[in-house]
Amino acid sequence: MKSLRAWLMRVAGMFSREQRRAGFDLELQNHIELQVEENLRAGMGAFEARRAALMKLGGLEKTRQAYSERGTVPFLETLMQDLRFAGRQLRKNPGFSVLAVLMLMVGVAASTAIFAFVDAALLKPLPYPKPDRLVEVTESVSFMPRANLSYLDYLDWKRMNREFQSMEAFRPTAYLLKTASGTEPVPGEMVSDGFFRTLGVAPLLGRDFYAGEDLPSGPMSVMLSFPAWQKYYGGRKSVVGEAVSLNGIPYTIVGVMPKTFEFAPRNNAEFWTALHATDSCSLRRSCHNLTGIARLNDGVSVATARANIITIAEELEREYPVTNRGQGVSVMSLSEAIVGDIRPILLTLLAGAGLLLLIACVNVSSLLLVRSESRKREIAVRGALGASPWRLKRQFITEGLILALIGSGLGMAVAYGLARVLVQLVSRDMIIHMPYLEGMGLNLRVFGFIMTVFLIAAVLFSLTPMSRLSSVEMREGLTEGARGSSGRGWRRLGANLVILELAVAVVLLVCAGLLGKSFYHLLHVDLNFEPQHLATAMVVLPDAVYAKDAQIVAVRREIVRRVGNLPGVTSASATTVIPTSCNCNTDWIRFVGRPYDGKHIEVNQRDVSAGYFTTLQTKLVRGRFFIEDEDAGKPLVAIINKAFAKKYFGNEDPVGKRMGDTELTPKSIKEIVGVVDDLREASLDAEIVPAVYYPIDQNTDSQFALVVRSKQDVNTLLPVLAPTIHAIDPGVGVVEEETMTQYISDSQSAYLHRSSAWMVTGFAGLALLLSTLGLYGVIAYSVSQREREIGVRMALGAQRSAVYRLILGEAGRLAGWGIAAGVVCSVGAAMLLRSLLFGVQAWDAGTLATVALLLGTSAMFAAYVPARRAASISPQEALRSE
Numbered sequence: 001m002k003s004l005r006a007w008l009m010r011v012a013g014m015f016s017r018e019q020r021r022a023g024f025d026l027e028l029q030n031h032i033e034l035q036v037e038e039n040l041r042a043g044m045g046a047f048e049a050r051r052a053a054l055m056k057l058g059g060l061e062k063t064r065q066a067y068s069e070r071g072t073v074p075f076l077e078t079l080m081q082d083l084r085f086a087g088r089q090l091r092k093n094p095g096f097s098v099l100a101v102l103m104l105m106v107g108v109a110a111s112t113a114i115f116a117f118v119d120a121a122l123l124k125p126l127p128y129p130k131p132d133r134l135v136e137v138t139e140s141v142s143f144m145p146r147a148n149l150s151y152l153d154y155l156d157w158k159r160m161n162r163e164f165q166s167m168e169a170f171r172p173t174a175y176l177l178k179t180a181s182g183t184e185p186v187p188g189e190m191v192s193d194g195f196f197r198t199l200g201v202a203p204l205l206g207r208d209f210y211a212g213e214d215l216p217s218g219p220m221s222v223m224l225s226f227p228a229w230q231k232y233y234g235g236r237k238s239v240v241g242e243a244v245s246l247n248g249i250p251y252t253i254v255g256v257m258p259k260t261f262e263f264a265p266r267n268n269a270e271f272w273t274a275l276h277a278t279d280s281c282s283l284r285r286s287c288h289n290l291t292g293i294a295r296l297n298d299g300v301s302v303a304t305a306r307a308n309i310i311t312i313a314e315e316l317e318r319e320y321p322v323t324n325r326g327q328g329v330s331v332m333s334l335s336e337a338i339v340g341d342i343r344p345i346l347l348t349l350l351a352g353a354g355l356l357l358l359i360a361c362v363n364v365s366s367l368l369l370v371r372s373e374s375r376k377r378e379i380a381v382r383g384a385l386g387a388s389p390w391r392l393k394r395q396f397i398t399e400g401l402i403l404a405l406i407g408s409g410l411g412m413a414v415a416y417g418l419a420r421v422l423v424q425l426v427s428r429d430m431i432i433h434m435p436y437l438e439g440m441g442l443n444l445r446v447f448g449f450i451m452t453v454f455l456i457a458a459v460l461f462s463l464t465p466m467s468r469l470s471s472v473e474m475r476e477g478l479t480e481g482a483r484g485s486s487g488r489g490w491r492r493l494g495a496n497l498v499i500l501e502l503a504v505a506v507v508l509l510v511c512a513g514l515l516g517k518s519f520y521h522l523l524h525v526d527l528n529f530e531p532q533h534l535a536t537a538m539v540v541l542p543d544a545v546y547a548k549d550a551q552i553v554a555v556r557r558e559i560v561r562r563v564g565n566l567p568g569v570t571s572a573s574a575t576t577v578i579p580t581s582c583n584c585n586t587d588w589i590r591f592v593g594r595p596y597d598g599k600h601i602e603v604n605q606r607d608v609s610a611g612y613f614t615t616l617q618t619k620l621v622r623g624r625f626f627i628e629d630e631d632a633g634k635p636l637v638a639i640i641n642k643a644f645a646k647k648y649f650g651n652e653d654p655v656g657k658r659m660g661d662t663e664l665t666p667k668s669i670k671e672i673v674g675v676v677d678d679l680r681e682a683s684l685d686a687e688i689v690p691a692v693y694y695p696i697d698q699n700t701d702s703q704f705a706l707v708v709r710s711k712q713d714v715n716t717l718l719p720v721l722a723p724t725i726h727a728i729d730p731g732v733g734v735v736e737e738e739t740m741t742q743y744i745s746d747s748q749s750a751y752l753h754r755s756s757a758w759m760v761t762g763f764a765g766l767a768l769l770l771s772t773l774g775l776y777g778v779i780a781y782s783v784s785q786r787e788r789e790i791g792v793r794m795a796l797g798a799q800r801s802a803v804y805r806l807i808l809g810e811a812g813r814l815a816g817w818g819i820a821a822g823v824v825c826s827v828g829a830a831m832l833l834r835s836l837l838f839g840v841q842a843w844d845a846g847t848l849a850t851v852a853l854l855l856g857t858s859a860m861f862a863a864y865v866p867a868r869r870a871a872s873i874s875p876q877e878a879l880r881s882e
Helices: 002-013 017-041 046-057 060-070 074-092 094-123 151-160 195-199 226-233 302-319 334-339 343-374 376-384 389-425 428-432 435-439 444-466 471-477 485-523 549-564 612-616 642-649 718-726 740-745 748-785 787-795 800-832 845-871 875-881
Strands: 134-141 144-147 164-179 182-191 221-224 243-246 249-256 271-274 288-296 328-333 534-540 569-575 586-591 601-608 620-623 637-641 658-660 670-676 691-695 703-710 733-739
Touching: 017 046, 017 060, 046 060, 074 094, 074 389, 094 343, 094 389, 094 444, 094 748, 134 302, 134 334, 144 328, 151 164, 151 288, 151 302, 164 195, 164 243, 164 271, 164 534, 164 733, 182 733, 195 288, 221 226, 243 271, 288 302, 302 328, 328 334, 343 376, 343 389, 343 444, 343 485, 343 748, 376 389, 389 444, 485 748, 485 800, 485 845, 534 718, 534 740, 549 569, 549 703, 549 718, 569 612, 612 703, 620 642, 637 642, 642 670, 642 691, 718 733, 733 740, 740 748, 748 787, 748 800, 748 845, 787 800, 787 875, 800 845
Parallel strands: 182 271, 221 249, 601 691, 637 670
Antiparallel strands: 134 144, 134 288, 134 328, 164 182, 164 288, 221 271, 243 249, 534 703, 534 733, 569 601, 569 703, 586 601, 586 658, 620 670, 637 691, 658 670
């Protein structure tokens, strides 16, 4: 306790130093005067008496120093002195301080914001117990690595596997909910009874589905999401046990999910119902509409589980060769299934932000080198006055820490705001599948990243000026005109840093150029239809009202007719899948009159109305379009795309040929009546696969999409679509009204390419600016150090043009080396980006040449200003100043 009290008094003494010193000086003076008087009484002279008193005291300054050290904490006091001195140094050079802090802030903000994205998407575990034990289980086919699972295969996989604790299935759907304001379409999910137990999530209210509740004979029960509970029932706890009408069918609410529950594959689902396999699809092993999810047994790897399911699939293929031949298996971790598509994008952006941070740190280091050169005399004087090398180094460490602390702190604040902006830029449809981004923030992992950057920057900024603190250079600092070897040494180091900056800038610019080019190609890919002036909307018919096919056909035709008669509308049509959606909703076909080896011929299948291709303005290659009265009572027909015709008919005319299902059952036989251009059915960067179109009135479905063309601004059409349909039947659900261009722009492929191109371009632009500033700093400092040399040259007859060549030549050499190194590195970096490139090669010569020209031109502009200043040096003044 006594020691602690003494230490606290020392700490307190740091803040009353001047007062204590004044009191001690007064006391010391009194003591000396008393000793002088005593010496005088002893017979000494005045001078001798004072000298003896001081000698007895042991030295005035030494005594003061000893008292000062006893009354304070020397280390802390020295640190405070260093901090005050560092602060004065930063204030003394506001230009350097602001520029260094801004550059570091930009690098820290960009890298931290992207890291927060990566953390939320790739590092943050899924919000379930033991999330690494959860896997997605699906089938796979040739052009769909992760295809839907048939209900009968799901039951067999669930029964026969040995590696899963449990295996469940889910299927997205849409319900029509009756509310006080009318019928409202709501997103839903049909799940097997153990779905939530497999995830490890318990309901907030009520109960989970019990075992067997998903059987066809089970009760119609539903669980609410937390938002649905709040939105439709005001958060009433008595909601459990109440009835709710979905699609006109009564369900009983049995539970409410917690507020924190999220399921990325279908996070917008509001009503979770038990999966009752009562529809015709569930009875056919060839009909695939489910996704499987499973929890691995302890100690079982994903690869082991995949091998087990493959064995089961092969066994089923032998048992059911007609339906299961060639059906592959996909088993992957649930986290990989959720974020696998965006992983390359995020890693690319993180690498780009990291390179930008590297350039920023190198640039600040260059500034510190320049500043250390200008402080050589100050450091030499302090050393000559007794400051130890460690004392001087500690001063540099303090300054480096302050600089890194301010830059990192501001960067963290900007990163927080930047991350929120980036989340807002994600489209509504995409955020549904990326709910983890909503909780993105400065958590412990992100804070640890910032601290790591801060420490690295602090070490770098401390070591850089310390490298100039050799004893030889300190001696040179006291020598007038000492700019010889040390100046050349600095120029070499500064030049190497600039070459590094330029090389990194080239890498970023090339990557930005390639991604931008890919995005351009993606937006200009041939859709084989005209998306302008097109509107789309999803329509959901209540199953209880439209239970018969004839009713569905009648109301759908009326909807298309009414919408087609709206002012400005030139045509309207219906389809089961909107173009640019996916290579999904497939069909197995077999050709009449051709040998069949049992291998599945799988093609995209769309059911479309008669005016569909006219509405899209898709070109008819051969044959004819569908006509209005081609319903179930007419001969079955089909239209194929060019890819289909090329793959299965070659040079043969497909019109008039017939095809059917894998067993060529009579009711499945269809005649090909036309060939249309290759509509881009899947995402913009996916390949075009064979597709077949059937008349929508020959294959009824209670959910379909409207496609409407207008000669006016299509945005004015969107608000009137739902009222027009509700005038026919207010119970019909209408949702997702949007323009086709908006639909394409918000698609995942367009968003991923657009966001990566824009963000890497932003990094590249900042890198170009920083590297140009770095080159300018090196050349400008080089000119300032060579004023005497240039003055002598000009005094000996050198012309201004020769000075320009001298300075610009130096800049050109640095830029040349930097660009050359950058081009080599960028080709390697671009090879890593191949999965993100579309329609452009990693070694695209045009991009490389453009970047080299852009950076070379910027470098020459950066060097022109100091070159002009060098050419304007007066030989007389330069020589006189020396």
